[in-house]
Amino acid sequence: MFEQLVDKLPVGIGIVDESFNVVYLNEFFLDRLPQELRNDFKQKPINILFHGQEKFLKRRLKSVFVLQHPSFSYWEQRPHIFPFKSSRPITGEETQMYQNMEILPIKDKKSGDRFACIFLQDVTAQASYFRTQQKLSEALKKEHAAQVKLIRKLDQAQSQLIQAEKMASTGQLAAGIAHEINNPIGFVAANLDTLSQYATHLIAICNGVHERLEDLNEDIKDQLEALYSTHHYELLKEDIAELIEESSDGLARVKDIVQNLKSFSLQTAEGIQTIEVCTLCNQLISLISAQYGKPQYKFDCALEKIEIMGDPGPLKQALMNVMINAAQAINDKGFIKLTVIEKGDTVVFKILDSGCGIPQNNLKRIFEPFFTTKPEGQGQGLGLSVAYTAIEKHQGKISISSKEGKGTVVEITIPKFITSTQSVEEDLADAE
Amino acid sequence: MSIELPLDEEQRDALQELLNISMGQAANSLAQLIETKIDISIPKISAVTPTELYSLLFETQNALYTRQSFLGDIHGEVMSVLSRRGLVEVATLMDYDEPLSKEDTQEIILELCNILAGACLAGLSEQLELTTNLNMPTLFQPDKTNFDELQWQHSLVMEVQFVITVSSFSMRVVFCLDDESLKRMKNTLDELLG
Numbered sequence: 001m002f003e004q005l006v007d008k009l010p011v012g013i014g015i016v017d018e019s020f021n022v023v024y025l026n027e028f029f030l031d032r033l034p035q036e037l038r039n040d041f042k043q044k045p046i047n048i049l050f051h052g053q054e055k056f057l058k059r060r061l062k063s064v065f066v067l068q069h070p071s072f073s074y075w076e077q078r079p080h081i082f083p084f085k086s087s088r089p090i091t092g093e094e095t096q097m098y099q100n101m102e103i104l105p106i107k108d109k110k111s112g113d114r115f116a117c118i119f120l121q122d123v124t125a126q127a128s129y130f131r132t133q134q135k136l137s138e139a140l141k142k143e144h145a146a147q148v149k150l151i152r153k154l155d156q157a158q159s160q161l162i163q164a165e166k167m168a169s170t171g172q173l174a175a176g177i178a179h180e181i182n183n184p185i186g187f188v189a190a191n192l193d194t195l196s197q198y199a200t201h202l203i204a205i206c207n208g209v210h211e212r213l214e215d216l217n218e219d220i221k222d223q224l225e226a227l228y229s230t231h232h233y234e235l236l237k238e239d240i241a242e243l244i245e246e247s248s249d250g251l252a253r254v255k256d257i258v259q260n261l262k263s264f265s266l267q268t269a270e271g272i273q274t275i276e277v278c279t280l281c282n283q284l285i286s287l288i289s290a291q292y293g294k295p296q297y298k299f300d301c302a303l304e305k306i307e308i309m310g311d312p313g314p315l316k317q318a319l320m321n322v323m324i325n326a327a328q329a330i331n332d333k334g335f336i337k338l339t340v341i342e343k344g345d346t347v348v349f350k351i352l353d354s355g356c357g358i359p360q361n362n363l364k365r366i367f368e369p370f371f372t373t374k375p376e377g378q379g380q381g382l383g384l385s386v387a388y389t390a391i392e393k394h395q396g397k398i399s400i401s402s403k404e405g406k407g408t409v410v411e412i413t414i415p416k417f418i419t420s421t422q423s424v425e426e427d428l429a430d431a432e
Numbered sequence: 433m434s435i436e437l438p439l440d441e442e443q444r445d446a447l448q449e450l451l452n453i454s455m456g457q458a459a460n461s462l463a464q465l466i467e468t469k470i471d472i473s474i475p476k477i478s479a480v481t482p483t484e485l486y487s488l489l490f491e492t493q494n495a496l497y498t499r500q501s502f503l504g505d506i507h508g509e510v511m512s513v514l515s516r517r518g519l520v521e522v523a524t525l526m527d528y529d530e531p532l533s534k535e536d537t538q539e540i541i542l543e544l545c546n547i548l549a550g551a552c553l554a555g556l557s558e559q560l561e562l563t564t565n566l567n568m569p570t571l572f573q574p575d576k577t578n579f580d581e582l583q584w585q586h587s588l589v590m591e592v593q594f595v596i597t598v599s600s601f602s603m604r605v606v607f608c609l610d611d612e613s614l615k616r617m618k619n620t621l622d623e624l625l626g
Contacts, residue, residue: 059527063543067461069550072568077539102568 012082012120015106016046020061023115032084046118052083064103064116073101075127086124098127156369160389163382164317178258185258189251196244203237260287272418275315277306277347281338284319292327294334295353301340308347308416314390315414318398321383322351322410329355329408346396349412358402366400394418437479438588438614443621444477447590451475454555455592461551462544462594466525473593479586486579488589488606489513496537498545499572502553504564506613510549511572511606514541518601525599538571545569548594548605560620588614 006013012028021043030038037049046061047054056078060071073081075098084097100121107114210228213221228234260283278301285297326336334354341348358366365371367388372381391398396414437444452475459470480488489497489511496514501507523532523540532540546569557564590607609617 055527063465063547066465067547067551069461069547069554070566072542072546073539074542074568077535077542 010122012118012122014046014118014120015115016061016118018065018114020045020047020058022046022049028120029082032082050082053078053081057081060101060103061116064105065114068105068114070105071103073099075100075123079127082120084122097122098124156385157389159369160382160386163386164314174261178261181254181258185251185255189248189255192244192248192251196241196248199240199244203240206233206237256286257290272309272311274307275310275312277301277308277340278304280312280316280319281340281349284316284323285338288320288323288327292324292330294332295327295330296335298335298337299340300337303342306340306342306347308414309418310394310414314393318387318390318412319349319351321387322398322412325383326351326353326355326408326410329353329357331356334407343413345417346413346415349410349414351410351412352407354407357404357406357408358400359404363400363402437477439477439618439621442625443618446621446625447477447617448475450556450559451477451590451592454552454559457555458548458551459594462547465547466522466596468525469597471595471597473595475590475592478589478591480589481586482579482582482584485587485589485606485608486574488591489574491604496541497572497574498541498569500545500549500566500569502564502566504557505562506557506564506609506616508607508609508613510545510553510566511608512541512545512549512569513604513606514544515600515602518596518599521599522596522601525596542569542571544603545605548603552592552605552607560617560624562616562620584610 007027009026009028013024013026014022014029015024017023022041022045023043025033025041030041033041033049037044041049047057050057056073060073063069064071079098080096081099081101082097084099086095086097100123102119102121104117104119105114106117206228209224210233213224216224281299281301285299289295289297323336323338330336330353336354337350337352339348339350339352341350362371362373366384368381369385370381371385374381388398391412391414394414395418396412398410398412400408400410402408439447455472455475459472463470491513494516496516496519498512498514500510500512502510519537519540520530520532522544523536524530526540526543528536528540546566549569550566553564553566587608587610591604593602593604595602
C-alpha cells in the first residue's frame with residue numbers, strides 16, 4: 001500500500017546508493033524517462049539516466065553521504081536540475097519544469113547501508129507566477145521612475161510659471177505707476193514751457209528797464225541799480241534759461257523712461273504678434289542703463305528695422321534676464337554690447353559683456369532652476385531658466401560661452417516666424 | 433549584553449562544552465567536504481533583545497545573510513552572516529566554475545549555511561538527545577525596522593565563527609531559541625548534569 005502511495009505522490013522520489021546508482025524511482029520520475037529505460041533503470045548511475053546537471057547532482061549527493069545531512073536546491077538559483085518538460089506541454093508558457101530539490105540521507109535498518117533520497121518538487125506554476133510578478137514589479141518601477149521624472153519636470157515648470165507670474169505682476173505694477181507718473185509729467189512739462197516763456201518776457205522787461213536807466217533821475221536810477229545788484233540780476237539772467245532748459249531735458253528723460261517702462265511692462269495675454277526688434281533693444285538698453293549705471297552700453301545693428309513674429313512678453317523677459325545678468329557681472333568698469341544680426345530666416349541676439357565671467361563647472365548648470373551663485377536673498381536662480389523656457393517656446397536656441405575674468409557671450413537665435421502657432425501652445429500645454 | 437542569562441553557571445558551562453563539541457564536528461564536516469582547514473571561535477552564549485540581535489548580525493560589514501528554522505523537540509532559527517571576501521575561493525573549493533553568477537553565489541551561501549547550521553544543530557541535538565529537523569535555508573536581508581517590531585522580549589543566542597584560513601572567508605552562525613525550547617533545553621541540561 002505504501003508503495004502505491006509513494007508512487008502516486010505528486011513529488012519525485014528517487015533513492016540512490018553510495019555509488020550514485022539508482023535503487024528506486026517513483027512514477028513521477030518514471031513518467032519522464034524515455035520508454036526504453038523505464039524497465040531498465042535500476043543500478044544505473046543517476047547521472048547517466050538524467051542528463052543535464054550531473055556535476056551538480058553528484059556534488060550534492062556526495063555532500064549528503066559525507067555529512068549525513070540534508071541538502072536543498074531552489075528553482076531561483078538552479079531552475080532545471082532534471083531535464084524535464086513543463087507539466088503543461090500544450091498550454092504552459094514555460095517549456096521546462098522548474099524544480100525544488102531536497103536530498104535526505106537514509107539508512108537501511110537491517111543492513112546498515114546508506115542511501116540518499118531525492119525529493120523533487122514541480123514548482124513551475126509558482127515560478128511562472130513569481131516571474132510574472134517580478135516583470136510586473138519591474139514595469140511598475142520603471143513607470144514610477146518616469147513619473148518621478150515627470151513630477152520633477154512639472155515642479156520646475158511650476159516654479160518658472162510662478163516666477164513669470166511674479167515678473168508679469170511686477171510689470172503690471174510698473175505699467176500702472178508709469179501711467180500715474182505720466183499725468184503729472186504732462187502738466188509739469190506744460191508749466192515748464194510756459195514758465196520758460198514767462199522767464200523770457202521777464203528778462204526782456206528787466207533788460208528794457210536796465211537799458212533805460214540813464215533816462216531816469218539819479219535817485220530812482222540808484223534805487224533800481226541797488227535792486228538789480230542785491231538780487232544778482234546778471235547771474236540770474238544767465239542762469240534762469242539754463243536751469244529751465246536742464247529741467248526740461250530731465251523731464252524729457254523721465255518721460256522717456258516712463259514710456260519705455262510702459263511699453264516694456266509684461267502683458268500676460270499678448271499672444272503672437274509682430275515685434276520690431278531694434279526698438280525693443282533700444283528700450284531694453286535705456287531701461288537697464290537706468291538701473292545699472294556702471295557699464296557702458298552699445299547697440300549694434302546693421303539694419304534699421306527687423307520684424308519678427310513672437311510673443312513679446314516672454315521674449316522681452318528672456319532678453320531682459322540675460323541683459324541684467326550681464327549688467328550684474330560688471331562690478332566697476334566695463335561694457336555690454338548688444339548686437340542683432342539677421343541671418344536668413346533667423347535673428348541672432350549677441351549679448352557680450354566684459355564682466356566677471358562664469359566658472360567652467362557652473363557653466364553646465366546655469367539653466368537649472370534655482371541655481372545661483374549670488375548670496376541668499378539676492379537672486380532666486382531663475383533668470384536663465386526662465387529665459388531658456390521662453391526661447392525654447394519660440395523654437396529658438398540659447399548658448400553661452402564664458403571665460404572667468406574676461407567676460408561672457410550669450411547668443412540667442414530665434415526664427416523670425418514660428419512654424420505654427422500650435423506648437424507654441426503645445427509647448428505651453430506640456431509645461432502645464 | 434545587559435540582560436541576565438537565563439541559565440545558571442553550571443547549565444551555561446555544560447552548554448558551552450556541548451557547543452564546543454558540536455561546532456567542532458560541524459567544522460570537521462565542512463573541512464572534509466571542501467578539503468581545507470577550518471578554524472572556529474569559542475562559541476559565545478548570551479541573551480539579547482531584538483535590537484541587540486540586529487546589531488549582532490550587523491557587526492560584519494558588507495555581508496550576506498541567510499536564515500533557516502528548525503523544528504522538533506526544540507524550535508528556533510539559525511541565522512548566518514557570511515563575508516563576501518573570500519567567497520570566490522570557497523566556491524572554487526566547492527567545485528564551482530568561475531566566474532560566479534548571482535545565482536551561483538546565492539546557491540553557494542545557502543549550501544554553506546545548510547552544511548554548517550545543519551552540522552551544528554545535528555551535533556547539539558545528538559548530545560542533548562533531542563530530535564530536530566532543519567528546514568530549507570532562505571536568503572535574508574535584515575531590516576532594522578522589522579527588528580524593532582519583533583514580538584519577543586529576549587532570546588538565548590549561541591554564536592560561533594568559522595574562518596577558512598586560506599581564503600580569509602569567515603562566517604558566523606547564530607542560533608536563537610524560543611522561550612519554550614529554552615525551558616526544554618534547561619531541563620535536558622539539568623538531566624545531563626543530574
